[in-house]
Amino acid sequence: MLITCPYCGPRDSSEFSYQGDANRTRPDRLSTDTAAWNAYVYDRVNTAGEHREFWQHTGGCRAHLVVVRNTLTHRISSVAFARNAGQSGAVEETGP
């Protein structure tokens, strides 16, 4: 499985660390809504198909990335920087 890092180009997946499901939205850090925090920590959509997920290029530039990968085929359709992703009002950037 190759992941195309926006900085480093196509690299073997073993250079990257999987950081988990990116479909979750972290509640505001001052939120005291226990149900929302529990849902964020424990509940997953567990998609069979196109899955948004975090990877970090730990063996390279160390950038945090949002990868869209098909969990049925392992085919990757997009890789973007993860700045602010997973928080409400997040904007994903595609270039360095």
Place this chain on the structure above:
Amino acid sequence: MAEYSALAILKNALTGNRDWKPAWRKPDPKPSYDVIIVGGGGHGLSTAYYLAKEHGITNVAVLEKGYLGSGNVGRNTTIVRSNYLLPENIRFYEHSLKLWENLSHDLNYNVMFSQRGILNLAHTPAQLDEYARRGNAMIHEGADAVLLTPKEIARLYPGIDISPNARFPIVGGLLQPRAGTARHDAVAWGYARAADRRGVDLIENCEVTGFIKEGERVVGVRTTRGEIRARKVAVAVAGSTGRVMKLAGVERLPIESHVLQAFVSESLKPILPGVVTWGAGHLYVSQSDKGGLVFGGALDFYNSYAQRGNLPVVEEVMSELVAMFPGLAKVRLLRSWGGIMDMSMDGSPVITTGPLPGMYLNCGWCYGGFKATPASGWCFAWTIARNAPHDLNAAFTLDRFHRGILIDEKGQGATPKLH
């Protein structure tokens, strides 16, 4: 259908083996049942068997999208053990081990359960302390455990590298003598035949495509072989839990599906008397009766529903095996494959009523589903029959995550890939 016995083998041998009957019927689905079990793997089949045997509920259908036992029950590394630390887990898995010990007689089917022992190797004094603690917890709950020195380990496993200058020196190990292996296909077939003999309908090539609801209540399923109604619908589909539960409108669960690879080497003369696990990484290996080394390691570490993995994990697993047994470096790999694990948020399973009225859920088996097969079915059958869990699975609820009463054996937190 006739009992299997030595006499039956002799009689059929004398008559040219012409009179053997298929081990189970191939019925068409009836319009309705008392209980429908979605998933014809080990857990679904054992649930059907114990529903009939323990609770007298025989108007039951097991629906399987492929053929019986085509999923994880035939993809695991066949290890059976109860060497857990937390009381909820030891009690449950020890109950399972006791059912394993009598399973071939109970099912009238030889599942080839072989109590050859499992040995967990320790590579640091801290790890050995942890094993001593786990061994004491096991003994306390009625399981068996023995702490071994490197010399005792070398006597059991002559090929093992116990030299002090090994990269990860072996300082001791925890042995559970009553653990072992079983022939996994025979477990699926044995439960299938035994359930069929008690009147359960096993319906293959029957994929569930939706759930029939009256209000919130689940009252049946839509399948590729038509609609089937039931008073109770139970789901035991392991790695497919996310997909199947979405059909019922349950969008989120404390489960992630991950791919786990397993491997078999070419046939060798007997060299491994039992199951060994390597403590400096993640590796478990045993030798099948055919002589192949059966082994596996960690997950691929990313969400997956594809029943195949990638090469970095293959390399990692091979390097761990060779670190443990340097003499196996030239053994050739015969096959590798992947299975989809339903990884839960605390590493422990779910056997519960709900989450919708009329529904029952069995999932979250992580790596450990095979050894749980008897107790999982036994407890799930109890839960379905009585609409309430048995003491043994009372802690394995779905809402324990939101209520903060997790059963986190390894203390890894809500990171399913690490359990």
